[in-house]
Amino acid sequence: MSYTAAALLGVAGAVLADLFVLRTRLVTRVAFWATYPIIIVFQLLSNGILTGRRIVIYDPAAILGLRIAYAPVEDLLFGFALVLLTLSTWVWLGRRGIDRKPAAGEGSRLLRRLRH
């Protein structure tokens, strides 16, 4: 199997887990899609260093060859699967009552000031 096929399977697996296994349905939520573009910027930066400086080297036969900021386009799919599985697991655990509190922003003087 090529990295291309594995990456597509990874995205499919993460989406299926989010929708039907953990049932967190993050791919239908604004909170997820507002976060992902921020993460992608940092991924392009860090992954660009890892691939551009040849810290990680890809077999040309395993990838399409299309690159964004030095990194194979497959890395974007890999990153999406990694982030989605992480966030669905995090939300799933919270829904089961594990460390639901203190919620994000609770106790932030900065946020309170911004809202008033």
Place this chain on the structure above:
Amino acid sequence: MRHLSYLFVLAACLLAALWLEPVLKVNVLRRWRRLLLTLVPVVVIFGLWDLAAIAAGHWTFDPAQTTGILLPGRLPLDEVLFFVTVPVCAVLGFEAVRAVLRRPAGDEE
């Protein structure tokens, strides 16, 4: 120092995200049990993917720019730390967005 290149990239990612904990009070590190439990399936699943990809030759690592510490299956320690760092940064970012936008994610009471 060159063999720490990979780790420097991970440290930079952490620095870029960790300030959210004290400044926005995202309370991710305070909910460390939930964070640790989140890491378990992610590290296992993506570690296995990494092992399979290394075995298939999809990618290799420059020994001069990584720690050189290899786990069974020739999995570099650097990669395991990647699968810890990225999820921690992702959760910090997600909770920061939630703190600001106050949109539901499904785990509210």
